[in-house]
Amino acid sequence: MLYPATLEQKLGFDKLRDWLRDACISPLGQYFVEKIRFSDNFGMVEKLVSQTAEMKKILEIGENFPSQNYIDATPYLKRAAIEGMLLTQAEFSDLKVSMHTIKLCISFFSNQEEGAFPLLAEYAKNVRVDKAITDAIERIIDDRGQIRDSASPELSRIRQKLISEQAGIRKKLDTMLRSAKSNGWVSDDVSLTIRNGRMVIPVAAEHKRKLKGFIHDESATGQTVFIEPTDVFESNNEIRELEYEERREINRILLELTSKLRPFVPDLQKAYQFLGLMDFLRAKAKLAQEMSAISPEFHNRQFVQWSEARHPLLHLSFQKQGKKVIPLNIELKEKERILIVSGPNAGGKSVSLKTVGLIQYMFQCGLLVPMREDSSMGFFQNIFIDIGDEQSLENDLSTYSSHLTNMRHFLTMANKRTLFxxxxxGTGTEPGLGGAIAEAILEDLTKSGAFGVINTHYTNLKVLADKTDGLVNGAMRFDGEHMEPLYQLEIGRPGSSFAFEIASKIGLPKAVVNRAKEKLGTQQVNFEKLLKELDIERRVFSEKNIELGIKERKLSKQLEDYNHLKTKLETNEKKIVNDAKQKAKTLIADANQMIENTIREIKENKAEKEKTKTVRQNLEKFGKTSLQPEVIPDQEKPEDIYEPEEGAIVAGSYVRITGQTAIGEVLNxxxxxxxxxxxxxxSTIKLNRLERVSNKTYKAATGEKKLKTSAKGVDLNERMMNFSFNLDMRGKRGEEALGMVDQFMDNAIMLGYDEIRIVHGKGDGILRTLVRNHLRGYSQVGGFQDEHPDRGGAGVTIVKIK
Incomplete structure (x- = not known):
């Protein structure tokens, strides 16, 4: 059920219907456009959407699918079904080319692999264009839409005789024309012409009596008359008789051909219905291409889970202007069925509301919808809307009365399968009373189990949503610092109307604003102030989280470096000890050998005084040279280098975050x-939180320096041997994962890979979303998609590289 009757116009679907009507080639497709209706049958919606998705796939892969001659010949078939009626030559020409298009469509599907386009191929199997009738038309009508000479022996005879007679009369007239030119009756540039179906000679009016014959016409100025000479009267009469015979023979042939066509009319009517469907589906597929629309997962239950959904009409309009629509991320589930959206005026609340209604409505009309691939569509049997002003002088309805009339219908008819x-x-009446009535209505709608989205400024509804199961607050984000709407929906917290801030920005006197705050009361002012402060604090803590992430990453790197260095030192220590032991063994062995030699020499020389003294000196010299310890110079401890640098911060400058030790490079x-x-x-940081430092400071802190053209080359062979097209980052943190993606993408692009795999796991989809959003920043990425379900599905992203 749909409510109200003007739902299509309020959501803007009538404009999409106009777009589709213009995209159709023939009235056959336009007839289907007029028949588009919202379906509350799950199977029917699934079939209609799948048909459109199949046609979109056909257009995208560039298959040779017919794109012209979608001619509506159904009126001809209705006339042909009547006994004794005949179709004209032009009508048979239209039948010929349009039936050829139908046969091309059927042939296209029959030549595809089994299961490539299951729904459309099955439809095409039931369409029949009998070869007997197409051959019969082909024998009579040529490719220019004319009757062939060979259509019948009699027609061939008549046309041959007609050509002979026309050649004879032209020969006679050419002779007369040359004579007239030589006599000066006609100018030299005059040639034969036709008047009233008969060949004539243009003659100057002053010489008209010099040429015997019948005057058929004269020029607008009266200076030229067109004379049929008496010598060709009979020949012209003969030609006229032959033309009448030709016409009678053509009528007989067409009558006979129409009779042959008559038995095939029922099958052809089905075939032209198929042709109209193809025209209609082509229009829907083209619209999907214009909007970058998809066929998301469709489930027979009530929920909304959309990522980056775009308002279809805004998308089409902005596309022409070269602008992009800010997408909508929204989720409605059993425990959070009704979303209460608040925020400032002109912040995008109404557009978001219409986006939800229009996308759900167009999907259940069989159209593809503009959103991200990981989105899912639920199914609703009822859509109720209360948008705009419904006041009516005829029905004596004010604006508020019309809203209450709609609410009465909602409360009566809403159920678990309803989207409102x-x-x-609650607007349109005294705010206090309006808010109370709105709160009571919302409580009943919540009990009905219906799903919905509500825009409001009422604080009592925000408070109710915060403490009631089935309700959830949402806010249209607003930049409180610059006083600009961001047009982004954030679910989970209420929004502020920023009325006082906007009033101050546009120049309303400060005294007036202050008096307004006093009149409102401290409780309401404090509530709005709290909402604003919460929004600012959220952004501040978001920046703090980035800084903490940087510190944590740096600490992890330092810990890793420390552990690596510790392991290296322990290993080196063991090597040094082992070397020392080995040297000690060698020295001991050498010393023992020296002592033994000394003792032997003393004994051999019988303790001769001089010789003994020399031996002792050699032994002492060995001890001094071989056992003397190495001198190790003291190493000075390097001091931290910090040199601030004057000048403005520009792209390429080295900077430090004020109060932090982290030092980086400005990219943009x-x-x-x-x-x-x-x-x-x-990361993105405010300029006033950065201070410029010298190159020396940056190099001392990071060990990095700018690459120069003389830098060492890259060993592509080594990289290619060590590169794998599969990156597994399961279990990694966000910052670490993005670093891995950057390095992985650099190598893949450098090595010329056209497709790579990133394994991030399924989980809650956070890492998957983070990686895909990051990949969108690469101009080299042509697209990405989920892996086949048998090989990981949504847990793996396949990246196509241009």
């Missing part, structure tokens, strides 16, 4: 923000 959308809930400047790189991590 309410814009500016965006207004008051700077994109910096600290190690493998990129």
């Amino acid at each position: 959308l309410i814009d500016e809930f 400047i965006k207004g008051k923000d700077a994109e910096i790189r600290i190690g493998d991590l990129k």
Whole structure:
């Protein structure tokens, strides 16, 4: 069930219907466009969407599918079904080319692999265009839509005789024309022409009596008359008789051909219905291509789980202007069925609401929807909306009365299979009373089990959503610092209307704003102030988390370096001890040998005084030279280097975050923000939180220096041998994973790979989303998709590289 009757116009679906109507080639497809209806049959919706997805696939892969001659010949078939009626030559020409298109469509599907396009191929199997009738038309009608000379022996005879007679009369007239030119009756540039179906000679009016014959016409100025000479009267009469015979023979042939066509009319009517469906599906597929729409997973239960959904009409409009739509991420589930959206005016609440309604409606009409591949569609039997002003003088309805009338219908008809959308809930009357009535209505809608999205400014509804099961708050994000809407929906917290801040920005006197705050009361002001502060604090803590991530990454790196160094030192220590032991053994052996030699020489020389003294000196010299310890110079402890540098911060500058030790390089400047790189991590930091440092400081802190053209070359052979097209990052943290992706992508691009795999696991999908968002920043990435379900499915991303 749909409510109200103007739902299509309120959501903007009528504009999509107009787009489809214009995209159809023939009235056959346009007839299907007019028949588009919202379906509350799950199987029917699944079939319609799948048909469109199959046609979109056909257009995308560039198959040779017919794209012209989608001619509506159904009126001809209705006339042909009546006994005694005949179709004209032009109508048979249209039948010929359009039936050829139908046969091309059927042939296309019959030539595809089994299961390539199951729904459309099955439809095509039931369509029949009998070869007997196409051959019969082909024998009569040529490719220019004319009757062939060979259509019948009589027609061939008539046309041959007609050609002979026309050649004879032309010969006679050419002779007369040359004579007239030589006599000066006609100018030299005049040639034979036709008037009233008869060949005539243009003659100057002053010479018209010099040429005997019948005057058929004269020029607009009266200076030229067109004369049929008496010598060719009979020949022209003969030609006229032959033309009448030709016409009668053609009518007989067409009557006979129409009779042959008559038995095939029922099959052909089905065939033209198939042709109209193909035209219609081509239009839907083209619309899907324009919107980058997909066929997401479809489940027979009530929920909304959309990622990066885009308003279809905004997408089409912005695409022409070269702008991009800010996408919508929204989830409605059993415990959070009704979303209460709040935020400032002109912040995007109404657009978000219509996006939800239009996308759900168009999907259940069989159209593909613009969102990300990992989204899922639920199924609703009822869609109710309360958008815009429904006041009516005829029905004596005010704006608020019309809203209450809609609410009465919602409360009566809403159930668990209903999706409702309410814009500016409770407005149109005294705020206190309106808020109370809105709260009571919301409580009943919650009990009904229906799903919905409600836009409101009422604080009591935000409080109710915070403490009631089935309700959840949402906010349209707003930049409180620059007082600009961000058009992003954030689910889980209420939004502030920022009324006082906006009033101050546009120049409303400060005294007026202060008095307004006093009149509102401290409780409400404090509530709005708290919402604003929470939004600012969220952004501050988001920056703090980035800084903590940088510190944690640096600490992990230092711990890793420490452990590596410790292991290396322990290993070196063992090597040194072992070397020392080996040298000691050698020295001891040498010393023992020296002592033994000394003793032997003393004995041999019988303790001769001089010889004994020399031997002792040699022994002492050995002890001094071989056993003397090596002198190790003291190493000075390096001091930390920090040299600030004057000048503005620009791209390429080295900077330090104020109060931190982390030092990085500026990659880009965006207004008051700077994109910096600290190690493998990129982050955006306010310029006023950065201070410029020297190259020496950067090199001392990181050990890095700018690459020069004389840098050592890359060993591609070694990289290619060590590279794997499969990256497994399961269990990694976000910052670490992005660093791995960057290194992996650099190597893949350098080595010329056109497809790689990133294994991130399924889990909650956080790492998967982080990786895919990061990949979108690479211009070399042509696209990515889930792996085949048998090889990991959503736990693996296949990346296509241009």
